Amino acid sequence: MASPLVIAVQPRAKSEYNIQDIARVGNVFIKASNASEAIDFINANSALLDVYVDATDIGAADAVEVLNAGASKIFLTTKQLISLTDENEVPSTRLVAYVSSDEDSTELRNWLANAPESQNVGVCSTTNAAGLFEKFGFPKDGGQVYKSFGDNVTEEAVIEEAAHGVVAIVPSSQFSITPTADGKVSASNVLASRAVPDANTGLIATLVVDERGVSLGFVWSSKESLKEALKTGTGVYQSRKRGLWYKGQTSGDTQELLSIGFDCDADCMVFKVKQLGRGFCHLGTNTCFGKYRGLSSLQKTLQSRKESAPPGSYTARLFNDPKLVEAKIMEEAEELCQATTKSEIAAEAADLIYFALTRCVAAGVSLEDIERNLDMKNLKVKRRKGDAKTRWAEKVGLTTEKAPDSTPAPVPAPKSDRIEMKRIHTSNTPVSVIKDALQRPSQKSNEAIVELVKPIIADVRSNGDAGVLKYTHKFEKATSLTSPVIKAPFPEHLMQLSSDTIKAIDVSFENIRKFHSAQKDDKPLIVETMPGVVCSRFSRPIERVGLYIPGGTAVLPSTALMLGVPAMVAGCKRIVFASPPRSDGSISPEIVYAAHKCGAESIVLAGGAQAVAAMAYGTESITKVDKILGPGNQFVTAAKMMVSNDTSAGVSIDMPAGPSEVLVIADKKANPAFVASDLLSQAEHGVDSQVILIAVDLDDKELAAIDEEVHQQANALPRVDIVRGSIEHSVTFVVKTLEEAMNLSNEYAPEHLILQLENAEEVVPLVENAGSVFIGQWTPESVGDYSAGVNHSLPTYGYAKQYSGVNLGSFVKHITSSNLSPEGLLNVSSAVMQLAAVEGLDAHKRAVSIRMDVINKS
Ligand SMILES: NC(=O)c1ccc[n+]([C@@H]2O[C@H](COP(=O)([O-])OP(=O)(O)OC[C@H]3O[C@@H](n4cnc5c(N)ncnc54)[C@H](O)[C@@H]3O)[C@@H](O)[C@H]2O)c1
Ligand SMILES: N[C@H](CO)Cc1c[nH]c[nH+]1
């Protein structure tokens, strides 16, 4: 039975009501001036309670959208309701008609008489609600009578109506959860009056259930215990022997009260609670009827394993390896489809549910969230056709027919396997799912990589050149290579390039040089902190730098420029390049030319951990360096981290720079082809790259246009297979506002941020975390990768929250100096001597006082 109370709130005046209080005792009612106001409110609150919407100002077509978005009921004038139901297939149980005059009443009754299914509509009056029963014969089959009260509502009037089965709509300003001195309508009194007490005890029989409606136990309530339960928001009951019973007060197994309802004839109250601690029963079981079984039991187990899974257990492995869960879900789904007997189908479905629930629990999603989502889907009025995606349809040999569509949909792609990013509308997606989608693709666990890299580093450290060559022969297959290094001056024949390539390198070199030269501290910073106390800061280049240029999946001479040019500008005396050679032992001429232009002394012909170790410790022929910079794969990054942690190596590193990534924020004005091209430019780096699109207020048609561009452009790329891999873990978020887009982007902290926005420049002040920003539609990220002048060696994996990309400062140290005159020492002496005394460091104090004696004597 519905709660006798519905609380009317102003949708935008959030501070004036507490939605959780309302959810505990009834449902919520809003008067919306347009559909999006109603839909925003539903999205924000429908996980907690049913939302009723006065849609009289919205219009019939948009009212359907409001129902579709999950409004439990919409209230319309009688005329609106009749025209809406005549034109649409709207379930009548979701509609309530305002009956304000005899004319309304007659019209509705005539219509009901001819509409067999429609007797379930609700009716609402602002005056004589009880009279509506006589006219319409409610309540039956879900038909409900409402009375909408104004500010002059009294508790007595509500109780009186409730006694007749009328649900009262009370303004939130006149509502309180428990009785107040100013006589507002108190929920505890209205609920207590509605309940039919037990004839013998005078108490109210109460069933306690968990979030999913599973019975936990049977108890009694009284008017007093009900008031206490609502006041404290916890489970409080009436024990027949011991009076008021605050559940969990002694055992610690307390309850959070979620909502109170009734059975069909109000002689049993239902408390929905979140049970904390061991369980509801004093015997320590989940319920008084025994332990949880089935899904509830599985969920409890998985939730507690997530907190503390025994190391080495299968569940621990699953929680640590999302790719394994992904693979198991697909495997079990396939097995379920292939199962034939009843028992096989049950067994395979159970397996699938196990892995699906593991995925959910890992992401903080509960069965309650899933069930709520199912309920919301059930509230949809317009249903999707439900065809399978082509990729899956073809897999099982299903032919799909194309839906006729009046709007010019983008031409569907000819190839079966669409390359398409998944899409998330943030407004109807739980935060945990959004967070999960923002995770970078899973990598091999750090420990596994460390175990692979450790012996390589140790080998190179003890065996020098021979160790390096061993791994170059193994990984690069360059078995003919006999020396791991080439030294400057580099012979001309190693730099044979087309004039176009030379020109391109020269232009890029010059722009990078200009931008990084401008970052120089021209003169020392000098500050006189007190008269005679002069502090200064000046910079010096790091003497020996090792620059790693990746070469596994693509040769990147541009990275050679991004590292070599600032090293040269900073004045580093010894610049060592390292890059994996080709299998014939040679190195790309572009890299040699870049090394030559930057004044590198040598090029180490090795990649991965072996190159990093060689530069960190030095070998017979490879120079030991003071700092290693440059991006690379997981082996390179892990090796950089390890050598920088070894104090005996005396080497530092720039930052963790891993698989490339980009986040594009696009508005309605953005060109879909440009957006897609930017996404693909980073997706083609590697299957572990990730690209994110945040679409601000784009509609389905606009989103489809971008999807189609992604698919078409991707299929035309030579690296389409890499792109397919990276698009699989890439995602489009559809958001309502730019502010939301910026919040998501700042949280993700992308390596590259592209603003394809009409007013892109104005948005830059809102950027908090990003490696490098590309402003406006004429600034593709590729210009930063190669030639604009900014650096492309940037922090990935969200490290843009705390690291800068490579810049001139990455190649210098700052040194400070102090220079005091006698007057200066006099001025600062007492502070120094006092603090030295506080720390008990007398020699520090004496170093000042001994000078003060001399100054004072002269
Ligand atoms: N963040 C940035 O600024 C930036 C810039 C450019 C490139 N990148 C990224 O750098 C990465 C480059 O990676 P890559 O793989 O192409 O080249 P890479 O040069 O970093 O790695 C290749 C090396 O990995 C080693 N390796 C391969 N398999 C191994 C194994 N099983 N055990 C031990 N070592 C092994 C080999 O020694 C090989 O030489 C890409 O992810 C790219 O997106 C990032
Ligand atoms: N986008 C890469 C940095 O994440 C750099 C690069 C080199 N070449 C092309 N792109």
Ligand SMILES: [Zn+2]
């Ligand atoms: Zn790139």
